[in-house]
Amino acid sequence: MSKLIIVESPTKAKTISRFLSRDFKVESSYGHVRDLPKSKLGIDVEKDFEPAYIIPTKARKRVNELKKEAKNADEVLLATDEDREGEAIAWHLVHALDLGKSKRIAFHEITKSAIEEALKNPRDIDLNLVDAQQARRILDRLVGYELSPFLWKKVFKGLSAGRVQSVTVRLIVDREKEIQAFISQEFWSITAVLKKSKEEFEAKLSKKDGETLDKFAIKTKEESDKVLKDLEGANYIVEKVEKKEIKRAPKPPFTTSTLQQEAANRLHFSAKQTMMFAQQLYENGLITYMRTDSLNMSEESLKSAKQVVTDKFGKEYSLAAPRKFKTKTKGAQEAHEAIRPTQPKLASQDLGGQAQLEQKHIKLYDLIWKRFIACQMKEAVFDSTAVDILGNPISNGNRISQNYTFRASGSIVKFEGWMKVYKERIAENIPEGMLPKLADNDLLSLVTLIPNQHFTEPPPRYGEASLIKALEEHGIGRPSTYAPTIATIQLRNYVFKNNNKKFEPTETGITVNDLLIKHFPEIVDIQFTARMEKNLDEIAEGVKKWVPVIKKFYAPFHKNLEEKYEEVEKKNTDEKTDQVCEKCGKPMLIKHGRFGKFLACSGFPDCKNTKAVKEPPKTIGIKCPKCMEKFSEEEAGDIIVRRTKKGKIFFGCSRYPDCDFASWKNPAEENKKG
DNA sequence: CAGTGAGCGAGCTTCCGCTTGACTT
Numbered sequence: 001m002s003k004l005i006i007v008e009s010p011t012k013a014k015t016i017s018r019f020l021s022r023d024f025k026v027e028s029s030y031g032h033v034r035d036l037p038k039s040k041l042g043i044d045v046e047k048d049f050e051p052a053y054i055i056p057t058k059a060r061k062r063v064n065e066l067k068k069e070a071k072n073a074d075e076v077l078l079a080t081d082e083d084r085e086g087e088a089i090a091w092h093l094v095h096a097l098d099l100g101k102s103k104r105i106a107f108h109e110i111t112k113s114a115i116e117e118a119l120k121n122p123r124d125i126d127l128n129l130v131d132a133q134q135a136r137r138i139l140d141r142l143v144g145y146e147l148s149p150f151l152w153k154k155v156f157k158g159l160s161a162g163r164v165q166s167v168t169v170r171l172i173v174d175r176e177k178e179i180q181a182f183i184s185q186e187f188w189s190i191t192a193v194l195k196k197s198k199e200e201f202e203a204k205l206s207k208k209d210g211e212t213l214d215k216f217a218i219k220t221k222e223e224s225d226k227v228l229k230d231l232e233g234a235n236y237i238v239e240k241v242e243k244k245e246i247k248r249a250p251k252p253p254f255t256t257s258t259l260q261q262e263a264a265n266r267l268h269f270s271a272k273q274t275m276m277f278a279q280q281l282y283e284n285g286l287i288t289y290m291r292t293d294s295l296n297m298s299e300e301s302l303k304s305a306k307q308v309v310t311d312k313f314g315k316e317y318s319l320a321a322p323r324k325f326k327t328k329t330k331g332a333q334e335a336h337e338a339i340r341p342t343q344p345k346l347a348s349q350d351l352g353g354q355a356q357l358e359q360k361h362i363k364l365y366d367l368i369w370k371r372f373i374a375c376q377m378k379e380a381v382f383d384s385t386a387v388d389i390l391g392n393p394i395s396n397g398n399r400i401s402q403n404y405t406f407r408a409s410g411s412i413v414k415f416e417g418w419m420k421v422y423k424e425r426i427a428e429n430i431p432e433g434m435l436p437k438l439a440d441n442d443l444l445s446l447v448t449l450i451p452n453q454h455f456t457e458p459p460p461r462y463g464e465a466s467l468i469k470a471l472e473e474h475g476i477g478r479p480s481t482y483a484p485t486i487a488t489i490q491l492r493n494y495v496f497k498n499n500n501k502k503f504e505p506t507e508t509g510i511t512v513n514d515l516l517i518k519h520f521p522e523i524v525d526i527q528f529t530a531r532m533e534k535n536l537d538e539i540a541e542g543v544k545k546w547v548p549v550i551k552k553f554y555a556p557f558h559k560n561l562e563e564k565y566e567e568v569e570k571k572n573t574d575e576k577t578d579q580v581c582e583k584c585g586k587p588m589l590i591k592h593g594r595f596g597k598f599l600a601c602s603g604f605p606d607c608k609n610t611k612a613v614k615e616p617p618k619t620i621g622i623k624c625p626k627c628m629e630k631f632s633e634e635e636a637g638d639i640i641v642r643r644t645k646k647g648k649i650f651f652g653c654s655r656y657p658d659c660d661f662a663s664w665k666n667p668a669e670e671n672k673k674g
Numbered sequence: 675c676a677g678t679g680a681g682c683g684a685g686c687t688t689c690c691g692c693t694t695g696a697c698t699t
Binding site: 008009010028029030031032033035036038039058059080081084085086088089133136137139140141142143144145146147148149151152157158159160161162163164165279291477478479480481484485574589591592593598600604605608610612652660662 | 692
């Protein structure tokens with residue numbers, strides 16, 4: 001009896017086969033094996049949106065191999081992920097491989113017992129779940145392949161729009177507009193430096209006559225001066241000492257999104273880098289699957305974590321019962337576990353021997369290991385103290401009406417708990433620093449009063465980490481798409497990373513975003529995906545059929561689109577410049593051509609003068625090596641980041657065409673490697 | 675990888691989500 005099991009990933013296949021007898025052969029599909037054709041819509045909207053699936057050339061070889069394997073097997077078991085995409089992959093496999101006989105199985109973790117359990121419970125493919133996936137796929141294709149050509153016609157060619165990318169651009173443009181519209185406000189704070197015996201500490205002005213002062217209570221220097229004057233000669237007396245014990249629980253283990261965020265914040269990895277290193281850790285059997293939105297952890301791993309905590313830190317740090325987490329992510333599919341070390345016993349220091357791992361792999365593993373171990377450790381406990389101090393102004397020996405209250409706070413760590421492993425900035429609600437021992441009615445002496453001028457700040461621009469966080473919170477995109485989406489919107493030149501690695505929209509990004517918001521508000525609504533997911537869930541549950549759901553969306557969308565083709569004028573994306581054409585004296589314009597921006601004379605077609613557009617100098621801080629051989633450092637060109645026609649990034653010399661140095665790799669990074 | 679826009683109007687661009695190589699352009 002020979003049986004063939006098909007999963008998505010070759011690494012998963014390898015792992016599973018270790019648990020099974022020789023009767024089983026485990027192969028992988030490498031993701032989807034059928035898809036809509038790339039070159040055309042591939043959907044017959046007249047015939048109930050019938051999709052024309054094809055096997056892409058990239059998948060052809062794999063399909064043929066699997067076909068052969070299936071023929072030789074007595075039974076085929078489809079063990080793809082238990083989620084919408086996984087179910088669809090199984091269904092596509094049935095059609096692509098012509099499987100007459102096949103069964104669907106699913107396991108929730110890759111352990112011997114879970115696999116044996118799954119083998120005992122085969123089922124049929126869930127066609128409702130498949131339909132939900134088809135609806136998702138078809139809707140995305142309809143939106144993407146009808147809206148993008150609209151942009152080619154009304155803006156310029158090569159642009160794109162889609163359910164995910166267009167909303168991602170919107171987030172960035174919206175934020176930029178908030179920043180532009182922001183009006184900074186002045187406010188003041190007053191800090192008293194006080195002394196008890198010889199110990200100095202700080203307290204912030206918090207109340208006037210018992211009324212809490214809000215942030216803008218003191219708006220100007222004059223108002224601040226008035227308070228200082230009121231306080232001349234005041235006594236400072238401790239009014240109330242409040243002690244509290246604060247407990248902080250650890251954060252859950254990593255998902256794709258949180259891993260990308262933390263690796264960006266702590267290790268300065270891009271989302272793309274993080275995924276590449278995680279993939280290699282996964283392939284080396286060191287971590288669980290890296291594209292996941294689940295917070296589940298196998299019982300086995302929890303047991304192992306407890307052992308590690310007890311061994312490494314002592315029993316007082318370990319939990320009586322494992323701590324479990326529930327996802328808050330909208331639309332989470334949870335086909336996998338959270339990202340965790342497969343062998344919790346292996347700390348990052350134990351990884352030295354593995355030659356194929358670089359420092360960056362080890363750093364990422366360290367982060368994953370610590371986060372996982374910490375989530376199975378006791379809460380951290382703080383003793384926090386908040387003290388109200390009355391500043392009683394005295395006037396001519398008499399108390400005057402106003403009095404002021406200052407507040408000092410501090411905390412000390414009573415028990416580190418999980419923070420012994422996974423350091424966090426204390427921040428959020430827990431003040432830092434120590435206070436001297438204080439008791440009610442203690443008389444304090446004033447060292448000095450410090451007025452501070454502040455200005456409110458605009459909201460920050462998104463970086464990769466905060467953008468991914470926002471996408472996940474709105475349920476936009478999936479673990480496998482966060483990094484590629486961010487790459488796409490930069491490739492299309494909708495947004496770019498500024499010198500601080502924060503996203504700013506380009507002119508094109510703003511133009512396209514405004515156009516979409518004005519004419520297709522539904523598609524670029526931040527809630528669009530969430531509403532779609534609700535419908536998909538109903539399809540998956542069998543409450544709704546997929547065709548009417550798509551029809552209900554498509555009919556008005558398409559009608560609107562046809563109207564907009566008539567109504568909307570072509571956007572003129574020409575940008576005026578201060579430059580004057582040296583041939584005819586007319587002003588020069590920045591135009592969009594096949595190869596991006598260029599300068600052209602506004603007198604066209606009478607004057608055909610063109611020039612390369614002045615590139616924003618995207619230097620990487622090093623000189624051109626080819627120039628350096630011939631010229632002094634003064635004369636040598638800088639290496640600048642440029643793009644090919646296809647948008648691929650390469651590194652060239654700023655003196656082009658005098659110097660033709662060009663490289664695909666970043667010469668600065670090449671130097672570092674030696 | 676150093677071009678380019680308009681118009682003839684061919685043939686092309688484009689989506690999201692699942693998964694890794696085969697390229698050293």
